Amino acid sequence: MDWKRTREPADAWHMTDDLHVEHGKGxxxxxxxxxxxxxxxxxDPRRPDNPIVFANDAFLRLTGYERHEVLGKNCRFLQGPKxxxxxxxxxRTAIEDNADVSVDILNYRKDGSTFWNALYIxxxxxxxxxxxxxxxxxxxxxxxxxxxxxxTADKDRFEKAVKERTAELEAALEAQTTLxxxxxxxxxxxxxxxxxxxxxxxxxxxxxxxxxxLATMLERIEALxxxxxxxxxxKDVSRFDxxxxxxxxxTDLLTASGRSGIKPKxxxxxxxxxxxxxxxxxxxxxxxxxxxxKHAFKxxxxxxxxxxxxxxxxxxxxxxxxxxxxxxxxxAEANGDASFGMRLxxxxxxxxxxxxxxxxxxxxTKVVISMPNEPQQKRTLS
Amino acid sequence: xxxPLKVLIVEDEALLAMELESLVEEAGHSVVGWATSSAExxxxxxxxxxxxxxxxxxxxxxxxxxxxxxxxxxxKRSMVVFMTANPKRIPDHFxxxxxxxxxxxxxxxxxxxxRYLQExxxxxxxxxxxxxxxxxxxxxxxxxxxxx
Numbered sequence: 001m002d003w004k005r006t007r008e009p010a011d012a013w014h015m016t017d018d019l020h021v022e023h024g025k026g027x028x029x030x031x032x033x034x035x036x037x038x039x040x041x042x043x044d045p046r047r048p049d050n051p052i053v054f055a056n057d058a059f060l061r062l063t064g065y066e067r068h069e070v071l072g073k074n075c076r077f078l079q080g081p082k083x084x085x086x087x088x089x090x091x092r093t094a095i096e097d098n099a100d101v102s103v104d105i106l107n108y109r110k111d112g113s114t115f116w117n118a119l120y121i122x123x124x125x126x127x128x129x130x131x132x133x134x135x136x137x138x139x140x141x142x143x144x145x146x147x148x149x150x151x152t153a154d155k156d157r158f159e160k161a162v163k164e165r166t167a168e169l170e171a172a173l174e175a176q177t178t179l180x181x182x183x184x185x186x187x188x189x190x191x192x193x194x195x196x197x198x199x200x201x202x203x204x205x206x207x208x209x210x211x212x213x214l215a216t217m218l219e220r221i222e223a224l225x226x227x228x229x230x231x232x233x234x235k236d237v238s239r240f241d242x243x244x245x246x247x248x249x250x251t252d253l254l255t256a257s258g259r260s261g262i263k264p265k266x267x268x269x270x271x272x273x274x275x276x277x278x279x280x281x282x283x284x285x286x287x288x289x290x291x292x293x294k295h296a297f298k299x300x301x302x303x304x305x306x307x308x309x310x311x312x313x314x315x316x317x318x319x320x321x322x323x324x325x326x327x328x329x330x331x332a333e334a335n336g337d338a339s340f341g342m343r344l345x346x347x348x349x350x351x352x353x354x355x356x357x358x359x360x361x362x363x364x365t366k367v368v369i370s371m372p373n374e375p376q377q378k379r380t381l382s
Numbered sequence: 383x384x385x386p387l388k389v390l391i392v393e394d395e396a397l398l399a400m401e402l403e404s405l406v407e408e409a410g411h412s413v414v415g416w417a418t419s420s421a422e423x424x425x426x427x428x429x430x431x432x433x434x435x436x437x438x439x440x441x442x443x444x445x446x447x448x449x450x451x452x453x454x455x456x457x458k459r460s461m462v463v464f465m466t467a468n469p470k471r472i473p474d475h476f477x478x479x480x481x482x483x484x485x486x487x488x489x490x491x492x493x494x495x496x497r498y499l500q501e502x503x504x505x506x507x508x509x510x511x512x513x514x515x516x517x518x519x520x521x522x523x524x525x526x527x528x529x530x
Contacts, residue, residue: 195486196401
C-alpha cells in the first residue's frame with residue numbers, strides 16, 4: 001500500500017453506494033466496511049440536512065430498512081417518541097461542533113420495534129481540516145440495557161425489602177425490650193412489696209421465735225431481691241455475674257447483723273453463670289452465710305463477736321466452686337438446728353447438680369460447693 | 383450527733399410508701415409528706431421543708447419522676463434521691479439528683495443508704511462506705527466519692 005493512498009482517506013469514501021464509484025470495488029477498506037457485522041453509516045454534512053450517503057448491510061439488518069429507504073435521509077428517522085431528547089441534543093451539538101460523540105440512544109426499527117443503540121459518531125476531515133463526512137457506528141446494546149434495568153430494579157426491590165424487614169425487626173425488638181422492662185419492673189416492685197409486707201408483719205409480732213422466723217424469711221426474700229436487682233443491670237439478661245452478687249450479699253448481711261467484729265474475706269474471681277442458676281446459687285450462698293453468722297460465732301466476754309467469714313469463688317477446670325468458711329466454733333456445735341435451712345441447701349445443690357461438702361477447718365467450718373459450669377464467655381457486664 | 387433528715391416520699395405504691403416511712407422513722411429521721419403524683423410532689427415541696435426527697439420514676443400520672451426531680455432541683459431547697467425499679471430510665475445527668483437507690487432494696491441496704499445520705503447532706507462528704515444498691519450520680523460521685 002503506497003503512502004499517497006493512505007494520505008488521502010477521503011478518496012476511499014467516494015466508493016459509496018450513492019456515488020457508485022466503480023474503482024472502489026477493489027478497495028480493501030471499503031470491502032471490510034461493507035462486510036463487517038458492525039452497523040455503519042456515513043453522512044455528508046456538505047449536502048442539505050446531512051443525509052446518509054453510505055450504509056452497510058449490518059445497518060440495514062439492524063434497522064430493518066432497505067438501502068434505498070435510508071440513502072439520502074437524515075439519521076433522525078431512527079428516533080421515536082421514547083427517544084431521550086437529551087441524547088438527541090447531545091448528538092446535534094457534537095455534529096454542529098464537528099466533534100466526536102458516544103451516546104446510548106433508544107432507536108426505532110422500520111417495524112416500530114425499539115433497540116438501544118450505542119452510537120459513536122466522528123467527523124472525517126480533509127487536509128485543510130474541513131469536515132467531509134461523518135462516520136457513525138451503531139451497536140445494539142438492548143441486552144445490556146435490559147440487564148442494567150433489571151439489576152437496578154432488583155437492587156431497588158431488594159433494598160426496599162431489606163428496609164421493610166429491618167423496620168419490622170426493629171419494631172419487634174423495641175416491643176420486646178419494652179415488655180422485658182415492664183416485666184422486670186413489676187418483678188422488682190413485687191419483690192419490694194413482699195419484703196415490705198414481711199417487715200410490717202414482723203413489727204406487729206411480740207413472740208421472739210416467730211419474729212426470728214420472719215427475719216430469716218426476709219433474708220431469703222432479700223437474697224432473691226439482690227439477684228433481681230443485679231440481673232437486669234447487665235445488658236445481657238441471660239448471664240449473671242455471681243461475684244458481684246456475692247459482694248453485695250455478704251456486705252449487706254454483715255452490716256445487717258450489726259456485728260462489726262466479724263470481717264468478710266472475699267476472694268471472688270469474676271464468674272458468670274447462666275441466669276436460671278442465679279436464684280438457686282444466691283439462695284444457697286445466703287443460707288450458708290446466714291448460718292455461719294448465726295451459729296459459728298460466740299460472743300466474747302465484752303459482749304462483742306469477733307471472727308471472719310470467707311467466701312471464695314473460683315472456676316477450676318469447667319467447674320464453678322464456692323467456698324464459704326468461718327473461723328468460729330466448728331461443726332459439732334454449728335450443725336444442730338436450722339434443719340429447714342439445711343434441707344434447702346441440699347435440695348438446691350441437687351437442682352444445680354452440685355457436690356456439697358462440710359469440712360472441719362479447725363478452727364471453724366468450711367463448706368465447699370462444686371458444680372459444673374458450662375464455659376461462659378467472659379463478657380464485660382456493665 | 384448529726385441532725386436527722388426531713389424526708390419527702392414521692393411514691394405511687396401505698397405499701398412501699400408505708401414501709402419506707404417506717405424504716406425512715408426507725409432510723410431516727412422524720413417523714414414530712416407523701417406524694418403519689420408529680421402535681422402532689424410539686425405542691426408538697428413548696429409546703430414542706432424537706433431536706434431530701436425520695437422520688438420514684440413511675441408515679442400515678444406516669445413516668446414523671448424525672449420531671450419532679452428537675453422541679454425540686456430548680457427550687458434548690460431539697461435534694462433528690464431516685465428510688466426506682468427502673469434505673470435505666472434515669473437520664474445520664476440524673477436531673478440534678480444525688481443518686482439512685484435501686485429497687486428492690488434490702489432493709490439493711492435502705493438503712494445504710496439513709497446513714498450515708500445523712501452524712502452526705504449534713505457534713506459532706508459521707509464517711510460510711512457506699513451501700514450496695516446505691517449509685518451516685520456522676521456529679522455527686524465527683525464530690526462525694528472522688529477516685530483516689
